[in-house]
Amino acid sequence: MRSIFLGGGTVFLALVLIILFFSFVPVGLWVTAFFSGVKIKISDLIGMKLRRVRPSRIVNPMIKATKAGLDIKIEELEGHYLAGGNVNTLVDALIAAERANIPLEFERGAAIDLAGRNVLEAVQVSVNPKVIETPNISAVAQDGIEVLVKAKVTVRANIDRLVGGAGEETIIARVGEGIVTTVGSSKTYKGVLENPDSISKVVLEKGLDSGTAFEILSIDIADVDVARNIGARLQTDQAEADKRIAEAKASERRAMALAREQEMKAEVEAMRAKVVEAESEVPLAMAKALKDGNLGAIDYYKLKNILSDTDMRESISKVTKDTKKD
Known part of the structure; x- marks a missing residue:
């Protein structure tokens, strides 16, 4: 067992x-x-x-x-x-x-x-080459008209540049930059609409695939749309800015004029105060002159007549001014 x-x-x-x-x-x-x-x-x-x-x-x-x-x-x-x-x-x-x-x-x-x-x-x-579609790229021609361009980029992988080469984002960014530059050099937006293939030719000649992991085979413009009039909008904004600057300068001049007016009024009031002060001293001076014998009675009456004549002339001039206003 x-x-x-x-x-x-x-x-x-x-x-x-x-x-x-x-x-x-x-x-x-x-x-x-x-x-x-x-x-x-x-x-x-x-x-x-x-x-x-x-x-x-x-x-x-x-x-x-x-x-x-x-x-x-x-x-x-x-x-x-x-x-x-x-x-x-x-x-x-x-x-x-x-x-x-x-x-x-x-x-x-x-x-x-x-x-x-x-x-x-x-x-x-x-x-089998790959097609990369760019988003709508905004570009402005020399006449100030904005156009929206969409492109399709056909690329082929470059095996030798895959290590260290840039990706699809770089291709899209470079193509967008080329489209903006090409449209910006066009005199009118009509030229862009008439010959969209000219954009692809110019952009393709720039060698945009340098340093990337792809080789660009073709760039085709898929769509071109007319957007805003950027030039007219900029001119309107500039005119509005100039208007605000002019209004600010006018307000500044008006404020300076008001300040100067207030200064002049203060000076006039100061002069009036001095005149009143001087006039208050006239009777004392005349009394002293009479007492000292420097002013005779006849001279005193002549002075009074002159003052009365002056008051009468001022009254007549005031009545004439009021009549003209009415």
Whole structure:
């Protein structure tokens, strides 16, 4: 009984070890790779497990690459995976480039993928050009009329400039700048409406794809609409501004005139006060002159007559002025 028990325990232990081995070592994946022509060792699969790499993420793309006739080492795929790249997408891009006769090496494709760009989409755009539609671009001709231009830019991916090259936003911005410059150099908006293709020709000659990840194949003007009369609006705003400046200057002059008038009134009142003060001293001076004998009685009466005559003339002049007003 004891030998049977020991024999049964050995079998159970062996069964557990076999189950653990097959759960840790992807034997099925190794068999698939073997019959697919991929030379890989069981130890390599175990090493992937120990390096926390899912073997299927490496072996399956390797099978695709081998069947497509690509010369790729499994160590390169594992290194790209550990660097954070998308191995499956990279292999698909290399296969697509091989079928389209596009020169794309593994190192360049891996660099494009690690740079954050979709390398498969880049290859597809290189084979099948992409159309980028710009938003409505506002431009003003020399006659002051605003036009809204919408363009369609056909681009093809440039594999050599994908790493470090600018994206679609730069293409749209440069095309917009070229449209604004071209329309701005046109004398009238009618010329823009009559020959919209002249815009695309001028913009295309500027070499706007320099330093970008794309090659511009064509620029087509999709729509041109007439918008506002910017020139007339600017003239109206300028006239309104000139009017406000003139009103401000007139108000300033009016305020200065009022201030000067108040100063003159104050001066007149001061002079009147001095005259009244002087007139109040005249009787005293005359009395003193009579007392001292410097002024005779006849001279005094003559002075009185002169003052009476002056008062009469002033009264007559006031009556005449009032009559003319009525």
